[in-house]
Amino acid sequence: MKKDLLSINDFSREEVLTLFEKSADLKDKRKNGIEHLPLKGKSLGMIFNKNSTRTRISFEVGMYELGGQALFLTGDQLQLNRGETLKDSAQVLSRYLNGILIRTHGHQEVIDLAEHATIPVINGLTDLNHPVQILADIFTIKEKLGKIENIKIAYVGDCNNVTYSWMTGASLMGMELAIACPPEFKPDSLPALSGNGKVEFIEDPLNAVKDADIIYTDVWISMGDTGDLEKKEKILTPYQINQKLLDATGKKSLVMHCLPAHRGMEITSEVLDGKDSIVFDQAENRLHVQKAILETLLS
Ligand code: CP
Numbered sequence: 368m369k370k371d372l373l374s375i376n377d378f379s380r381e382e383v384l385t386l387f388e389k390s391a392d393l394k395d396k397r398k399n400g401i402e403h404l405p406l407k408g409k410s411l412g413m414i415f416n417k418n419s420t421r422t423r424i425s426f427e428v429g430m431y432e433l434g435g436q437a438l439f440l441t442g443d444q445l446q447l448n449r450g451e452t453l454k455d456s457a458q459v460l461s462r463y464l465n466g467i468l469i470r471t472h473g474h475q476e477v478i479d480l481a482e483h484a485t486i487p488v489i490n491g492l493t494d495l496n497h498p499v500q501i502l503a504d505i506f507t508i509k510e511k512l513g514k515i516e517n518i519k520i521a522y523v524g525d526c527n528n529v530t531y532s533w534m535t536g537a538s539l540m541g542m543e544l545a546i547a548c549p550p551e552f553k554p555d556s557l558p559a560l561s562g563n564g565k566v567e568f569i570e571d572p573l574n575a576v577k578d579a580d581i582i583y584t585d586v587w588i589s590m591g592d593t594g595d596l597e598k599k600e601k602i603l604t605p606y607q608i609n610q611k612l613l614d615a616t617g618k619k620s621l622v623m624h625c626l627p628a629h630r631g632m633e634i635t636s637e638v639l640d641g642k643d644s645i646v647f648d649q650a651e652n653r654l655h656v657q658k659a660i661l662e663t664l665l666s
């Protein structure tokens with residue numbers, strides 16, 4: 368029976384913890400130059416309908432390091448964009464490949480692909496969520512703080528795909544998530560949450576960050592965002608992560624950003640490059656955690 372990763376809820380809390388053990392082991396093996404090739408002879412198709420630096424490169428390198436290969440496929444080079452149905456494409460790709468990673472706009476596309484593919488499908492970001500990012504982020508928090516339960520994350524900024532995966536991930540893993548976003552961007556409904564974590568919206572960023580172990584943000588304008596984007600940026604201005612906000616936690620807090628960052632917008636360079644920032648360790652861990660995901664789903 369194949370297993371997909373379309374949302375964090377596709378994994379149980381125990382499965383996530385096992386994944387983190389494997390991630391730490393793979394990280395250690397890589398550091399010590401120990402060869403580990405469980406995916407020898409296997410191929411991952413990577414369909415990208417949106418730009419990417421981290422996701423594309425870390426998955427591609429990850430497959431290579433595990434002994435397999437990755438094929439970078441853009442929507443506009445496949446027959447998919449010339450009218451071949453997702454159902455037919457899913458069936459054909461399943462005859463060649465051992466897994467599919469997809470980054471696209473509509474989340475339903477990923478659900479449909481997974482339904483018709485007989486091989487594992489991994490969500491590499493949709494308009495609705497970004498599960499591989501948040502799994503790597505929670506692993507990073509465990510690595511830095513030594514635990515996951517009862518850690519408080521203050522997410523400050525636009526309420527987007529990354530925020531949605533944070534809600535699912537924090538809830539599943541027993542974390543506390545305070546989301547500070549402008550009321551006009553607060554979603555009407557929350558994703559299905561399981562687990563015993565706590566998710567709450569606190570409009571005022573200075574209140575939301577109180578006692579936070581982690582302050583987290585993402586871009587104000589996501590790929591594919593439409594509408595009055597200038598107005599959106601103006602509304603989000605009070606939600607910038609800067610030194611004043613970091614000081615307002617009242618404790619030593621770490622700063623995270625999934626990247627790419629727009630310096631001077633959602634975060635200042637002073638904070639992004641500051642001593643409390645762990646953003647580049649966070650980016651590195653994408654590789655280790657995704658290798659664990661690949662080994663778990665594809666071998
Ligand atoms: N954080 C992240 O997914 O980065 P990319 O868009 O560069 O893949």
Ligand code: NVA
Binds near residue numbers: 529585586588626627
């Ligand atoms: N919310 C951002 C995340 C980029 C990794 C976007 O969807 O563009």
